[in-house]
Amino acid sequence: MKKNNFLKDLVGRQIFIPIAALLVLALFNLIADPAFFKITLGTNSTGDPVLSGYLITILDYGSELAILAIGMTLVTAASGGQDISVGAAMAIAGSVTLKVLCGSNTRPETLQAPIIVGFLVAVIVAMLFGAFNGVLVAYFKIQPMVATLILYTAGRSIAAWINNNELPVISDPAFAYAGGFIPGIPIPTTCIIAAVCVILIVLVMKFTALRLYTQSVGINESSARLNGLNPEMIKILAYVILGVCVAIAGFIKVSRLSTINYSVIAKDIEMDAILAVALGGNALSGGKFNMGASILGAYVIQFLTTTLYKFNVPSAALPAYKAVVVIALVVLSAPTVKDKLSGLGKKLKSGKQGKEGA
Amino acid sequence: MRNIDKTFPGVRALQNVQFTLEKGEIHALMGENGAGKSTLIKVLTGVYGKDGGDIFLEGQSVAIHSPQDAQNHGISTVYQEITLCPNLSVAENMFIGRTKGMGVNWKKMNKETDKILKSLDIPAKATQQLGSCSIAIQQMIAIARAVDMDCKVLILDEPTSSLDDNEVQKLFKVMRDLRAKGVGIIFVTHFLDQVYEVCDKITVLRDGQFVGQYEIKDLPRVKLVSTMLGKELDDMSDIKGEQAAYEVDESIPPVYEATGLVSDAHIKPFDFYIRKGEVNGFTGLLGSGRSECVRAIFGADRVTGGSVKVNGKSVKISKARDAMKNGIAYLAEDRKRDGIVGDLSVRDNIILAQQVLRGFFKPFSKAEAEKVAAEYIKLLSIKTASSETPIKSLSGGNQQKVLIARWLFTKPQYLILDEPTRGIDVGTKVDIQKLVLKLASEGMSVTFISSETDEMLRTCSRLVVMRDRKVVGELSGDDLTQNKIMGTIAGGDN
Numbered sequence: 029m030k031k032n033n034f035l036k037d038l039v040g041r042q043i044f045i046p047i048a049a050l051l052v053l054a055l056f057n058l059i060a061d062p063a064f065f066k067i068t069l070g071t072n073s074t075g076d077p078v079l080s081g082y083l084i085t086i087l088d089y090g091s092e093l094a095i096l097a098i099g100m101t102l103v104t105a106a107s108g109g110q111d112i113s114v115g116a117a118m119a120i121a122g123s124v125t126l127k128v129l130c131g132s133n134t135r136p137e138t139l140q141a142p143i144i145v146g147f148l149v150a151v152i153v154a155m156l157f158g159a160f161n162g163v164l165v166a167y168f169k170i171q172p173m174v175a176t177l178i179l180y181t182a183g184r185s186i187a188a189w190i191n192n193n194e195l196p197v198i199s200d201p202a203f204a205y206a207g208g209f210i211p212g213i214p215i216p217t218t219c220i221i222a223a224v225c226v227i228l229i230v231l232v233m234k235f236t237a238l239r240l241y242t243q244s245v246g247i248n249e250s251s252a253r254l255n256g257l258n259p260e261m262i263k264i265l266a267y268v269i270l271g272v273c274v275a276i277a278g279f280i281k282v283s284r285l286s287t288i289n290y291s292v293i294a295k296d297i298e299m300d301a302i303l304a305v306a307l308g309g310n311a312l313s314g315g316k317f318n319m320g321a322s323i324l325g326a327y328v329i330q331f332l333t334t335t336l337y338k339f340n341v342p343s344a345a346l347p348a349y350k351a352v353v354v355i356a357l358v359v360l361s362a363p364t365v366k367d368k369l370s371g372l373g374k375k376l377k378s379g380k381q382g383k384e385g386a
Numbered sequence: 387m388r389n390i391d392k393t394f395p396g397v398r399a400l401q402n403v404q405f406t407l408e409k410g411e412i413h414a415l416m417g418e419n420g421a422g423k424s425t426l427i428k429v430l431t432g433v434y435g436k437d438g439g440d441i442f443l444e445g446q447s448v449a450i451h452s453p454q455d456a457q458n459h460g461i462s463t464v465y466q467e468i469t470l471c472p473n474l475s476v477a478e479n480m481f482i483g484r485t486k487g488m489g490v491n492w493k494k495m496n497k498e499t500d501k502i503l504k505s506l507d508i509p510a511k512a513t514q515q516l517g518s519c520s521i522a523i524q525q526m527i528a529i530a531r532a533v534d535m536d537c538k539v540l541i542l543d544e545p546t547s548s549l550d551d552n553e554v555q556k557l558f559k560v561m562r563d564l565r566a567k568g569v570g571i572i573f574v575t576h577f578l579d580q581v582y583e584v585c586d587k588i589t590v591l592r593d594g595q596f597v598g599q600y601e602i603k604d605l606p607r608v609k610l611v612s613t614m615l616g617k618e619l620d621d622m623s624d625i626k627g628e629q630a631a632y633e634v635d636e637s638i639p640p641v642y643e644a645t646g647l648v649s650d651a652h653i654k655p656f657d658f659y660i661r662k663g664e665v666n667g668f669t670g671l672l673g674s675g676r677s678e679c680v681r682a683i684f685g686a687d688r689v690t691g692g693s694v695k696v697n698g699k700s701v702k703i704s705k706a707r708d709a710m711k712n713g714i715a716y717l718a719e720d721r722k723r724d725g726i727v728g729d730l731s732v733r734d735n736i737i738l739a740q741q742v743l744r745g746f747f748k749p750f751s752k753a754e755a756e757k758v759a760a761e762y763i764k765l766l767s768i769k770t771a772s773s774e775t776p777i778k779s780l781s782g783g784n785q786q787k788v789l790i791a792r793w794l795f796t797k798p799q800y801l802i803l804d805e806p807t808r809g810i811d812v813g814t815k816v817d818i819q820k821l822v823l824k825l826a827s828e829g830m831s832v833t834f835i836s837s838e839t840d841e842m843l844r845t846c847s848r849l850v851v852m853r854d855r856k857v858v859g860e861l862s863g864d865d866l867t868q869n870k871i872m873g874t875i876a877g878g879d880n
């Protein structure tokens with residue numbers, strides 16, 4: 029009986045859907061090929077120890093999405109809309125990093141600035157673009173999707189323009205650490221960065237009133253204002269935090285490649301980030317949010333992608349397969365379906381009891 | 387058009403309501419909020435079905451099942467909020483949904499529109515975009531549209547609430563012209579002056595019941611107010627209550643004092659003060675501006691003029707946070723829109739205002755918040771499953787208590803309660819009144835607004851009376867009687 033209650037409690041929780049999706053995917057892989065879960069410690073081309081295996085791949089390549097999901101969750105909660113410019117903004121952030129590190133030379137022998145400076149400048153630029161989106165949404169009351177459409181459209185050409193449409197390449201191996209491995213550490217650096225980001229946002233939510241403020245503004249702006257909050261500032265803050273996430277994710281992306289491709293880098297990642305928020309069971313109309321569920325949602329998406337790759341689904345057909353799974357997940361997590369299901373469950377239970385009684 | 391007679395036996399919203407409108411008269415439909423005016427109108431226009439009774443039009447019994455039916459019978463409504471399309475032209479608005487087939491003869495449409503506008507003396511052009519006309523003109527165009535649809539009964543639901551005096555006069559002229567043409571007009575409004583200026587008859591509803599139909603000359607203002615509120619003029623009972631025990635000290639400066647305060651919510655500048663431990667109130671009919679006054683005090687509307695002193699010191703209050711920092715708390719009139727944060731827990735709703743005062747970087751820990759919530763749930767006997775329950779699943783009265791807890795937790799020196807007892811059960815109402823007196827006896831200043839005059843009399847020691855968005859008087863001591871209040875609310879000759 030107690031176990032039953034625990035199960036019921038879990039099903040009722042928001043985080044249930046992403047957890048269930050992960051379990052289903054894991055189970056599917058376990059049956060199809062248990063080797064999916066094998067993690068091996070090997071050495072890479074430079075002779076450093078590295079972990080490898082499908083699970084490591086998922087954690088590695090899911091990092092950018094998980095980091096973006098943090099910001100996207102806040103933006104969704106505060107403004108009741110989504111930022112569709114994150115992919116383009118990542119291109120800008122990556123381009124800025126390369127520009128700072130390379131200067132005017134596209135193939136520098138030595139870096140023109142410390143790597144950390146290149147990253148920090150990108151953070152500031154991405155925060156400014158976030159603030160730009162935030163101001164459009166908060167003060168000019170433009171629909172978030174329309175407001176961010178501006179940067180979505182212009183972002184990649186801005187990114188190309190920053191480097192005069194040239195493609196700088198960084199040969200310094202240290203630059204590739206963020207997107208690969210730091211010598212001596214077998215865990216992908218991206219996983220460490222993602223973990224740091226998650227810990228940071230947890231700390232921020234613990235030591236500030238960010239959660240309460242964001243939720244209040246998202247649920248009832250008028251009431252929030254009468255309680256002394258400044259809804260505009262809180263919305264802008266959410267977009268600025270997303271800007272920071274964008275800069276970090278963008279940095280990882282260019283570090284992976286050691287260069288940039290303006291039209292392809294982080295393409296369509298905004299849609300996956302929004303999907304992560306939705307898979308986490310968060311209402312896309314804003315209000316209450318569950319950060320953990322969003323982050324988990326991001327890894328569900330990567331788990332799915334990796335699984336499909338493993339089964340040799342051609343990359344052109346990938347989105348179609350993904351769409352089918354996503355539809356199933358989203359429909360299952362829809363409140364109407366949830367109500368129906370729990371109603372059905374009750375009926376089954378009472379029917380069984382009735383029979384037992386008879 | 388002869389008689390509309392409608393009876394609804396045994397219905398909660400409307401019981402046995404009669405309404406008779408003659409051809410060519412302007413008939414005011416009056417009543418306080420919740421009296422059933424809107425319900426009656428909606429039944430008449432087919433928005434709601436009726437559960438009993440009959441509607442007669444020109445002596446014939448008619449069945450009205452949908453707004454379309456109503457329109458076919460010549461019953462048209464113009465609502466407070468304009469329901470036309472501001473980005474279409476005047477002519478398009480006049481004929482929208484009325485053109486036959488797909489083709490439109492623009493020339494003819496514009497010509498006819500101009501003719502109608504001219505016949506009603508409406509200063510607008512057919513080709514003009516509707517949104518470029520003033521609200522008053524838009525309202526008149528809506529009326530013209532209704533008239534052109536061959537309407538016999540025109541219902542105007544609060545048409546004047548967003549108009550200035552000049553525009554109101556223009557509207558009245560159109561109404562009088564229509565009356566001369568034999569149209570029967572039902573006029574719903576809260577403005578007493580307007581009723582006496584333009585109407586021929588008044589029907590009063592109260593609590594869903596028909597109170598009476600009166601010729602305008604037979605019903606002086608004071609009588610009208612007392613019929614609406616359901617208080618006989620000589621009803622002096624249950625006025626005495628336990629009055630505030632706090633000794634109000636007149637020598638120290640008032641806790642709050644405003645001079646010439648005015649906001650962008652269409653109120654006339656007003657002066658106001660409250661002393662430590664005093665309970666006072668704003669009274670007046672709905673729409674008289676009493677809520678707008680306290681919103682100006684709290685900085686909830688944009689303050690456009692006047693000066694404010696708190697404890698004798700000049701301060702500037704331009705937003706809610708300024709007011710809160712000066713120890714002012716405000717329980718908003720519209721609980722759902724301006725009060726509760728629906729999806730959040732009772733606990734989060736209680737700590738919200740104090741959290742904002744403490745600042746972004748000093749969040750309440752879960753344990754602290756839980757302790758506070760438990761304390762207030764007990765103190766105000768809030769009925770909730772737990773402090774984690776979302777506030778929206780509580781009853782209205784308990785939601786209100788949570789909001790009161792929210793403001794008490796900010797430890798205010800001056801608490802403003804705007805309609806704290808509306809729409810909640812009697813028990814909770816009494817609890818809240820007792821609480822107000824208790825807080826005052828401990829030295830808190832409270833401004834209390836209620837539509838129910840006896841509540842005000844029981845709690846307040848001074849009343850500011852408002853009419854038509856203006857402070858028209860102040861009553862205290864022996865003047866605090868139902869009669870005096872109604873007399874001041876009504877104003878005029880009586």
